[in-house]
Amino acid sequence: MIPEAFADGKSVIHSIDPRIKVVLALIYSFVVALSSSFVILLSSLVTSMVLVMVARLDAREVLKRLAVLLGFILLIWMLMPLTYPGATLFRIGPVAFSSPGVILAAQISLKSVAILLSLMALLATMSVATMGHALGILGIPDKLVYLLLITYRYVFVMEQEYQRLIRAMKIRGFKPGTNLHSYQSYAYLVGMLFVHASARADRVSKAMKCRGFTGRFHSLWQFEPDPRNRLFAVIMSLIIILMTTVELWIQTIHS
Structure with missing residues (x-):
């Protein structure tokens, strides 16, 4: 069986309604993926790190999963600055590193790490069966x-x-x-x-x-109303709205 290293826990995020976590993870990832300003990308990275800490995920397991992504990010940093057209940022001998390529590689790196950390905190803290039910x-x-x-x-x-x-x-x-x-x-x-x-x-x-399967799986998780669900949803919604507003404002200024 594929291990679910983060599914068992007693943190606040583990107790949040899985439906709320699925919706928030989707919207948050969508906003981060479409953002381009470093202010928002750095803020999203900090937010994702806070979520991981609140979820009290094992640091070693988190780093193992990040290591897989970092290999892909390293490849991007090896290719983007060398192949992306634009003004030269610096040279090492005959090799020129373009400024737009470095910026794009940095944006992709921040987005990837922020989204992966948020998914570990929001989605990996529930079992796959519970996620399917949600x-x-x-x-x-x-x-x-x-x-x-x-x-x-x-x-x-x-x-x-x-x-x-x-x-x-x-x-x-x-x-x-x-x-x-x-x-x-x-x-x-x-x-x-x-x-x-x-x-x-x-x-x-x-x-x-x-064994009597009628076409429907049942989950042991009971989706019961909890004030923490509303509080978490409100906080995350405010963060997402603030990120979207600031991103649009920055885009308007630059345009």
Whole structure:
């Protein structure tokens, strides 16, 4: 099973209604992604860091997830300043670094980190089953919700099946290379994965029906009214409105 490192906790954010967290995470990420002024981007980064601290997430787990993103950000910093056209900011020998490229790389970096931290604080603090239940209540089509839940439940099973097939190929002496035999072997591997996935899906469907599945998943989470929900929603809404207003004001000044 894919671990849910942040789902179990007793912080204020863990106790907030999942529906509110899903909606706020979507709107907040949308506002941050569309912002371009460094004032707003730095403010969003600080806000996201505060959310992570309020959620009391394990620092090591947070850094592990950030490390994956930082690899992508490093690639952006290696390419953007060198390939983006515009005025030269500085040179290192014959290599010129453009000012617009550096600015764009910095904007992408701040946006990416701020959004990832906010998603860890707002969405990762609930289980996938609870998130699916919240999405269903918010009006997301049931089939999409079921697809999310079942994919999450069985994607690791297919990974185990893939590893089993790879071990079987190695036991039979398979050595990958750039030749027709290797390409055929990998094609057979993908085909067998689809065959096994189809067979397992059929067995799972029959097992669920035998256990009385009627097309609806139920969650143990009870969405009850709580003053903290309203307070958190109001605070986050004010922050989002303030960020949007300041961003529009800055854009108006520059235009």
